[in-house]
Every structure is written in structure tokens, then in C-alpha cells.
Amino acid sequence: MDLKQIKSLIKVVYQYRIDEIKIQIGETTIYIKNKISQLVEKNNNKEQYYSVSDSEEQFNEQNGYFTIRSPMIGTFYRRSNPNQDPFVKKGDNIKIGTKICIIEAMKLFNDIESEVSGKIVKIFVEDSTPVDYNQPLFLIKINN
Incomplete structure (x- = not known):
């Protein structure tokens, strides 16, 4: 599966x-x-x-929020190179399929795209830091 x-x-x-x-x-x-x-x-x-931690439970789909989680273990990058702007910032409106970050795993760079349309409320991870599988990356306020 x-x-x-x-x-x-x-x-x-x-x-x-x-x-x-x-x-x-x-x-x-x-x-x-x-x-x-x-x-x-x-x-x-x-x-x-x-x-799901208690603090995350208050931000669930029933309340109009969605947490985008890491699909793999790797290193989280908010931009494609250090001289460029981040793909997305807090407050940005995004659509399904918007590239939101890159996760590098075993020298492969994997584009991570949004699964929902909405506004970025919180970014849980700092740029260039390791992430675990299923770790929260972004909190999105879902568009109605």
C-alpha cells in the first residue's frame, strides 16, 4: 500500500x-x-x-484546517536554492498542486505539492532541517 x-x-x-x-x-x-x-x-x-497531538486536534478538517505532513524522511527545503525566495510563505494562498517545498532523501530532491487549496497559517519546520515521516510541515486554512 x-x-x-x-x-x-x-x-x-x-x-x-x-x-x-x-x-x-x-x-x-x-x-x-x-x-x-x-x-x-x-x-x-x-x-x-x-x-495527532492535542494542540493539532483543534486544527482539523472539521474546523476548516488541514495539516500537510512529510511523506518521507529527509531534509526539508523551503526554496530550490539559497538565493531564491521560498516557494510559499505564511499568509500565501495556495491551490491543489502548488509546489510548497522540497524534501531531499538519499540525494533525490522530491517536490512536495499541496493536497488542498487554502491559506498557509503556519510553517512547522525550519528551512534545511531534517524531517521524519508523517511530521507536520504546513497548517492550511482550507478555502470553502
């Missing part, structure tokens, strides 16, 4: 208020528990836990 499929599944669980779901594909098992806002992924007997 790829990251886009997992994100879509999480959105469905959240949208329809499903309390818990378990999916097993080959050696990978994914658990999503909505009530405690926690995603647990088991792969080759290793477990990874991803939680």
Missing part, C-alpha cells in the same frame, strides 16, 4: 467516523484507530506509531 492510499484511507476513516479498521496486505498490517487519533503500521514485525 502506498502513501496516497494510506492517506485516502485515513481520510475516509476520519470522515465517516469509523472507530477502528485493520487492513493486511502481505506482510504489512495497518491499523487505524480514530478515537485516539493514532495510526499504527506493522511491517516485518516492526511497529510505527503516528499520533
